[in-house]
Amino acid sequence: MKHIELLLTVLEYIEVHLCDDMKTEDIAGACFCSRSTLEKLFRSVYSISVHGYIVRRRMMLAAKKLSEQPQLSILDIAVEYGYSTHESFARAFEQVWNCKPSEFRNAKFTELFPRFIVPSVKGDYYIMQRRHVDISELYDLFQERKDCFFVLCDIKHMIGINEISRKAGDLAILEQMRRMTAASGEKDIVFRIGGDEFCVLTDSSDPAYAEQTAAAIRGMNGQTFSYEKQEIPLTLHVTTVRLKDCNRYDEVFSGLHNALRDGKA
Secondary structure, eight states: OHHHHHHHHHHHHHHHTTTSOOOHHHHHHHTTSOHHHHHHHHHHHHSSOHHHHHHHHHHHHHHHHHHHOTTSOHHHHHHHTTOSSHHHHHHHHHHHHSSOHHHHTTSOOOOOSOOOOOOEEETTEEEOOOOOOOOHHHHHHHHHOTTSOEEEEEETTHHHHHHHOHHHHHHHHHHHHHHHHHHSOTTOEEEEOSSSOEEEEOSOOOHHHHHHHHHHHHTTTTOEEEETTEEEEOOEEEEEEOOOSOOSHHHHHHHHHHHHHHHHO
């Protein structure tokens, strides 16, 4: 139980200090543990270093500002998240998003790296809860489009891609987002609803439109993305659904995941 409390304290500290000059030693000291204890716990539960998580969180929030606040310069955003030069910020940004900040500026923003949650405990074992992303915007939009179809996707053999490297897994998710966005209509919106699970909320109640979008995504199955001179093929599970009688946030969230699971079956 003390490990759960430590993780909660660490994650809260990181969120509060994301814009500060923060090192792993600072976090460990503030949370009354050693650096080695913190790193081991973070890697065992989340399979990523503390620093790696901080960089991804900063780049996720920076990307959101790039997309939603065009009046801010790239250097303004860089400085806000602890980078003293445009070049150092651009390097970190490209490692996460696989494109330059200037190239991302006009893209549709989709939350790539949500805040981690703390796992629950059952007996002596960690049981990972679903990494729950904030889909409140999806829920609000769904209230306006209750008759519209969703197109749902996740990556086949994601474990194998992550075994190549964590970076390869991040690039696979970016490629998934790119394919879904390319297949979507102008008023359709892509949301992340889990680790490698995404949905397109269409602006259409026509099942043929949803199937056409799904077919366009499936048509890209087997195409590759590049990672360190490797060409890695990517295939997506794709299914469509129109949710009925979902009036609460949790009903929408569980309904989408159930539909994706049933579609794979």
